Amino acid sequence: MNEMSPPEPVARAEGKWWPSALEPGEKTKWLIFRIWDWLSLSLPSTSKVMFRQKLTGLEVARLVQPDSEGKVDRALIERRIASLRAKAESPMHRGEWRLVNEIELLVVGLWDLPTMRVEAKRQLFDAQALCLPGAAEYATEIEASHDDEDAMRATLFRLVLDVQDRFRKRHLLREYVAAYTARVSLIFGLSTTFFMALIITLAWMAQAHITSLFFAEQTGIGPPAPPPPGGMRAFSSFYVALAAGLFGAAFSMMAQTKKRVEKSTLENMRTNARFSMLFFRLGVGIGAAMILYFVFDTEFLGQGALTPTLTEVGFEVSTQTTALFTSIGGLSPNRDLSLLMLWSFVAGFSEVLVPSILKHAESSVNRG
Incomplete structure (x- = not known):
């Protein structure tokens, strides 16, 4: 079940899954949910x-519990299994492992002692392959209850439940990893598009401004005021710094994806995959680029070959007419704009400090 799940129930119509009992206008909303989930x-x-x-485990445990005479109500279990199978095979039902897991737990109450011994070996093999904590203890209990049917059934039931839980958490982890990767890819694509669109827009604005001033000089029409340095409004460089910081943070998140998902636990991925956490990382990168911009503005680091002069940030007409970077209206970023974008991009990588920030905040709360 997903956070953004479409309305239920669903029914097959014309070869597609469509929600039943919905107004035609609501199908568009349902389709958006489906596309969101598909991505x-x-x-x-x-x-x-x-x-x-947990609820299924408690319900099935009650059904397979022997009565006062030490017998299991086989008829009740068989009716429950038949009901689940009919539900799973219904064309209006989406396949869910929850039903299969419940049936697997129910059949434990129907097995005889020899069958449970064989199944116990298989479940122990799965438990060891999954590195299930307590697998050795389960092996000891199964060996001790080798000839006790009730004890074997109780132990096997708990073992099957724990193995199912392990498989379910592993499946959830894969879903979180897929969602995290898709969301980071989306953020990186949007950030890259926004950064490129901003630079191209500013370049065209600068080109139009320079062209209008040149026309005014040639015709004598228009104000004689000189253009800003670089043919670009000085404070526009602030937006360039923010966009470059956003792009740097998104690039850092993209580059760190493999490392972050390789050894992540389910709890870690539940936190990291949320849009709120991803936006928090982007905010840290943007904030670092913003602070760096004002550091450059105050000339705290002095003027040098590696620091930009913000009043000179802009575009210039390239003398190399065959260069590829002159394709934006015949302009290319000048040295100061390139340095500002470079340093802001690097500042965006500070998003990697988010785990240490959260750990420090958590320790502060614990001390308080």
């Missing part, structure tokens, strides 16, 4: 999944 941008609702798992 892997939605996150699974872990709390709902774990709640259903």
Whole structure:
């Protein structure tokens, strides 16, 4: 189940999954939900999944519990299994592992002792492959209950439940990794597009401004005021710095994706994959670029070959007419604009400090 899940129930119509009992206008909203989920941008609702798992485990445990005579109500279990199978095979139902897991738990109450011994070996193999904590203890309990059917059934039921829980968490982790990767890719694409669009727009504005001033000089029409340095309004460089910081933060997130998902736990991915956390990282990168801009503005670092002069940030007419970078109205970024974009881009990489910031904040709260 996802955070952004479409209305239920759903029914098959004309070869497609469509929501039943919905107005025609609501189908557009439902389709947007589906596309959002198809792009892997939605996150699974872990709390709902774990709640259903716990509730299912308690319900099945009650059904497979022997009565006062030590017998299991096989008829009740078989009716429940038949009901679940009919529900799973219904064309109006989407396949869910939840039903399969519940049936797997129910059949534990139907097995005889030899069958449970065989199944216990298989479940122990899965538990060891999944590095399930307590797998050795389960092996000891199963060996001790080798000839006790009730004890074997109780132990096997708990083992199956724990193995299912492990598989479910691993599946949830894969979904979170997919959503995190898709969201970071989307943010990187939008940030890159925004940064490029801003630079191109400013270049065209500068080219139009320089052209109008040249026309005024040639015709004598218009104000004689000289253009700003570089043919660009000086404070526009502030927006360039913010956009470059945004681009740098998005690039850093993209470059760190593989490292962050390789050894992540489910809890870590639940936090890192949320848009709020991703925007927080972007905000840190933008903030660092903003501070760096004002550092350059105050000339705190002095004037040198590696620091930009903000009053000179802009575009220049290139003398190399065959150069590729002259394709934007015949202009190219001057040295100061290039340095500002470079340093702001590097400042965006400060988003990697977010984990240490959160850890420091958490420790402060714990001390308080």
